[in-house]
Amino acid sequence: MSSVLLSLxxxxxxxxxxxxxxxxLTFAERRLLAxxxxxxxxxxVGPFGxxxxxxxxIKLLTKEDWVPPLADxxxxxxxxxxxxxxxxxxxxxxxxxxxxxxxxxxVGLLFFLxxxxxxxxxxxxxxxxxxxxYSLLGGLRAAAQMFxxxxxxxxxLLGVVLLAGSFxxxxxxxxxxxxxxxxxxxxxLAIFVIAGLAETHRLPFDLPEADGELVAGYHSEYSGMxxxxxxxxxxxxxxxxxxxxxxxxxxxxxxxxxxxxxWFLLKTFLFIGGFILVRASLPxxxxxxxxxxxxxxxxxxxxxxxxxxxxxxxxxxx
Amino acid sequence: MLSALGSVWxxxxxxxxxxxxxxxxxxxxYLPPRFRGRIILSRDPDGAERCVACYLCAVACPVDCIxxxxxxxxxxxxxxxxxxxxxxxxxxCGWCEEACPTYAIQLTPDFEFGExxxxxxxxxxxxxxxxxxxxxxxxxxxxxxxLAVGGKDxxxxxxxxxxxxxxxxxx
Numbered sequence: 001m002s003s004v005l006l007s008l009x010x011x012x013x014x015x016x017x018x019x020x021x022x023x024x025l026t027f028a029e030r031r032l033l034a035x036x037x038x039x040x041x042x043x044x045v046g047p048f049g050x051x052x053x054x055x056x057x058i059k060l061l062t063k064e065d066w067v068p069p070l071a072d073x074x075x076x077x078x079x080x081x082x083x084x085x086x087x088x089x090x091x092x093x094x095x096x097x098x099x100x101x102x103x104x105x106x107v108g109l110l111f112f113l114x115x116x117x118x119x120x121x122x123x124x125x126x127x128x129x130x131x132x133x134y135s136l137l138g139g140l141r142a143a144a145q146m147f148x149x150x151x152x153x154x155x156x157l158l159g160v161v162l163l164a165g166s167f168x169x170x171x172x173x174x175x176x177x178x179x180x181x182x183x184x185x186x187x188x189l190a191i192f193v194i195a196g197l198a199e200t201h202r203l204p205f206d207l208p209e210a211d212g213e214l215v216a217g218y219h220s221e222y223s224g225m226x227x228x229x230x231x232x233x234x235x236x237x238x239x240x241x242x243x244x245x246x247x248x249x250x251x252x253x254x255x256x257x258x259x260x261x262x263w264f265l266l267k268t269f270l271f272i273g274g275f276i277l278v279r280a281s282l283p284x285x286x287x288x289x290x291x292x293x294x295x296x297x298x299x300x301x302x303x304x305x306x307x308x309x310x311x312x313x314x315x316x317x318x
Numbered sequence: 319m320l321s322a323l324g325s326v327w328x329x330x331x332x333x334x335x336x337x338x339x340x341x342x343x344x345x346x347x348y349l350p351p352r353f354r355g356r357i358i359l360s361r362d363p364d365g366a367e368r369c370v371a372c373y374l375c376a377v378a379c380p381v382d383c384i385x386x387x388x389x390x391x392x393x394x395x396x397x398x399x400x401x402x403x404x405x406x407x408x409x410x411c412g413w414c415e416e417a418c419p420t421y422a423i424q425l426t427p428d429f430e431f432g433e434x435x436x437x438x439x440x441x442x443x444x445x446x447x448x449x450x451x452x453x454x455x456x457x458x459x460x461x462x463x464x465l466a467v468g469g470k471d472x473x474x475x476x477x478x479x480x481x482x483x484x485x486x487x488x489x
Contacts, residue, residue: 036332040339281329282322 011102018091022235027053029235029276036280057228065224072129079126080222080229086119087236094243095170097253097261108169109161112244113154116199119237120146123201123208126230127218138217141287142208145198148294149205153195155302159188159309160248173252180251187305189249191298196245198290200237202275204282205290212284242271353427354412357403359443360424360452367447368422368459371398375414375423383407384414393468395460401443406436420459424452 027042027050034041043049067076093108095101105111120142127139161167163184164175172181182189198205209217219230246252246267253260255267285293340347349355362368371388389399414423433439451457460467461475473480 036329038332038335038338040337040341277326277330281326
């Protein structure tokens, strides 16, 4: 009985924490971007502008929830939920600290890759069902981008799997007790970070959204809470990718002195900040440039990394 | 790739830069003395209206936001019967101030006159008139002008030469 209660506590605790964090990030990102652009950002509502999140939420909830007349209504309504659901499901496999975590799947890493591929459906379907040229172009780009990064994202993680000898994220974290994989897998780390940027559709790889060219890309036609779901989905994605970078390459909860959960959160927040910093500094490439980078540079690099890791692991195992 | 990392580093250095935002309502910006803001009508040192209702400001106004009607008092002094500035049109260009021969119309360093209703932006003479002299404390048009008004003939004012008899200048 108590184990059921504990796992329920885990499930809802992580769910609420992650969604609250994503909502808070909308504010944190604006403050950080402002900091790096020598501005203040939203600092009027509440202390330090902290209640801006609440104000935004009230605004989004009271907005008209509009569906364009020629849109494919059921798909249009379902598309944003797909994004949220796939990302929230991915959080199930993240081991936050010993004993904190929803599920320890023995195919955890593959589960994450599967869910991240599913998430793209949300963008493509949202872009398609809006019946707007900009949305369609955004969805098209989302599909093109997905083809170019999913492959090397999977390959970049296989080095970690080789070293840890397991697909389970818990095992991967435990295997990093001595040495974090950011040292032997530095190439894998770099490739995964780039793939993560593309996965979360963040600048510099926000091609499906591309405010400068496509109005707002795949979610041009969305408003109210449906838009908010895409928006929160983006931030959930950032948290997920940051948490996974920490899990795969920076030893998860491992670290001296502080309790494990503090280490995990500390590292995760560091990478979330990194994501925002990258957004603040880099411009968006053309989408053929992204695909060229993916297929001609990062894909071979990920393969070479995998082969080298495999060879060295094999040689050391003898 | 390296240049991308370089630009990330450059942006990160901005963490410790001073922020350029002036947080306006809490922190007022510096307004130079010649700032062109809300328009006022000033009075001469004696406390009388400076405006002589010559219409030059209304003519100079590029957006036609000044409306007035001239009239005369019992001494033959011209003054505006009404003087109306529509600030919802006014672009604060300052041409009225430049055109004014009596320093009556002046722009002040005040820009905080927002209203919730458009009609409230139409200022009448009593809204525009101030009790002071504005930027020119000692100037009194009727003391220097070559114009006869009640109690003063032409050429009798301070700094005023007696009028020239133009017919005596003939060759």
